[in-house]
Amino acid sequence: MDLFRRIGVDLGRDMPAEDAIRWAAHNAVHYLDVQTDLAPNALASMPDRAAGLRRLCEETGVNLGLHTLSGVNIAEVSPHVSDAADQYLKSYIDLARDCGAGWVIVHAGYHFTGDYKLRRQAGLERLQRAVEYAEKRDVTLLLENTNREPGTAEVHYLCCTLEECLWYFDNLRSPNLRMAFTANHAHLYDEGVAGFVDALDLTRCQEVRLADCHGTVEEHLRPGEGTMDFADMFARIEAAGFTGHYMNQFGTAEDMLEGRRYLVEQARTRGIS
DSSP states (O other): OOHHHHEEEEEETSSOHHHHHHHHHHTTOOEEEEOOSSTTSOGGGHHHHHHHHHHHHHHHOOEEEEEOOTTSOTTOOSTTHHHHHHHHHHHHHHHHHHHTOSEEEEOOOEEOSTTHHHHHHHHHHHHHHHHHHHHHHTOOEEEEOOOOOOTTOSOEESSOSHHHHHHHHHHOOOTTEEEEEEHHHHTTSTTHHHHHHHHSOGGGEEEEEEOBOOSSSOOOBOTTSSSOOHHHHHHHHHHTTOOSEEEEOSSOHHHHHHHHHHHHHHHHTTTOO
């Protein structure tokens, strides 16, 4: 499949999932991520809609993925809410199975500086339980590398540094746990995209997420508005053995459609068609 067809769009919850699939098909978007926590895709409403979503994907050929909220702390350690975090992931896995989604993007949670080791271990164990459940349901989870927060922030994401990414993937070896590599998050670190790609096993990656930024704080700019070198990024990622799809997440739906052309042009400068 040529690069243009491999670049998808993350619509979040901008529109009902059914409309998002139809929109994707109308615009020749073959890969689509949606978020199903809140309206118009409130999780409680999704089981009744799952069969219809599956039919739509089969009819249109759109490959659907579900994207959990990074604001839900998968590294939760407190009573009651810890059980809820487990159930949250199970609900997404069940929905993916029922609606035929090809993947579920998950996160490692976050810590409050002083409880780093406690929450990192709790998050790992919760992800392990989720992976075991996903194996039974034949669902693929994609663990995303998250973004760096300012040093003065009290709350910091887990699985954001290169060292943390390697730690999680070394400890989660199931074929049902793959990677969603967010290139603009890697751009926030000294290693940059090049360092992350050199160190990570991109053959375990199924989705590469794209937006531009200036390498300082979390941004989701349109390609060309920041300092990301997309030509070099495509060359490195493709050479590292990546065979999955890309996913735009910036601006409006129209921005993401138009951004595909810019990205393909950048890749062509490195001989990627």
